[in-house]
Amino acid sequence: MLTRAYQHSLRGSHLAAGETLLDVDDVTLRFGGVTALRDVSFSVTEGHIHSIIGPNGAGKSSLLNCISGLYRPQEGQIRLQTAAAPGADGTAGKVSTHQLTTLPPHRIARLGVARSFQNIELFHAMSVLENLMLGRHIHMDHSVLKSLLWFGPARRQEIRHRHLVEEVIDLLNLQAVRNKPVGSLAYGIQKRVELGRALCLQPSLLLLDEPMAGMNAEEKEDMARFILDVHEMASVSVVLIEHDMNVVMDISHRISVLDFGALIADGTPAEVMANPAVIEAYLGAEDEEDSRG
């Protein structure tokens, strides 16, 4: 249920809901003798929260790094579909397919693939507002002259970016800390600022790498609610890596399960929960931890 009206769309994608947004096709990634991903294939649907789960070392972060271009798989393809904005008469925009495995990270970011990291990657001495404004850098016109002359188009541009950032602050309930240095904030709030910075990119796909790691139960609940808000109010598609099964089962439309670099299951939460290979992988991981003491 929408309670607030936002002027800017935080969603960068114009694909119709239900279309294939991301297609991971037979991806293999090796580091020397270690195969981090082995023939991994699955698709992410526009409009979904799609979780990637698996025991420690299963290859989840490596997969996210392949999608965002930080790692380049030796085999396979990762395709992102984008659509141009609809025409004035409402006709659907042209759909394009991009091979992410051939693009550097900054080009992938320009296509609207935004991510947060396992460890907080914010500028700690800068305020929340400044960190969020930095999330707009991809959309800013960096002409030196325009930035120096504070009028005309540069001023209008700055105001437009500022409005969008204010909407992200409102959506993520960051008003009370907007001018505080990020380094002075509680861990859970810093993670929320990181989510906000990724959102400021107006993503077509938001990649979240363990956004709730290290949080207490209350902070986790808040974060899950904010991810749902981002999805429901801004209609942003999300790929989420998360260890907390309750959260994953609660908020995901679809789940892909990795174990030792291979995809062992892919389906709805109910399908995945009932899959014997998934139960085996998780019980096996617990047994290993138990035997390690």
Ligand SMILES: Nc1ncnc2c1ncn2[C@@H]1O[C@H](COP(=O)(O)OP(=O)(O)OP(=O)(O)O)[C@@H](O)[C@H]1O
């Ligand atoms: N840069 C790298 N160099 C060498 N090996 C790597 C590198 N990145 C990942 N690996 C290896 O690839 C495998 C998968 O690691 P990855 O971090 O993707 O797993 P994960 O599922 O995200 O684990 P976790 O849940 O513990 O974060 C591991 O064996 C890891 O040691």
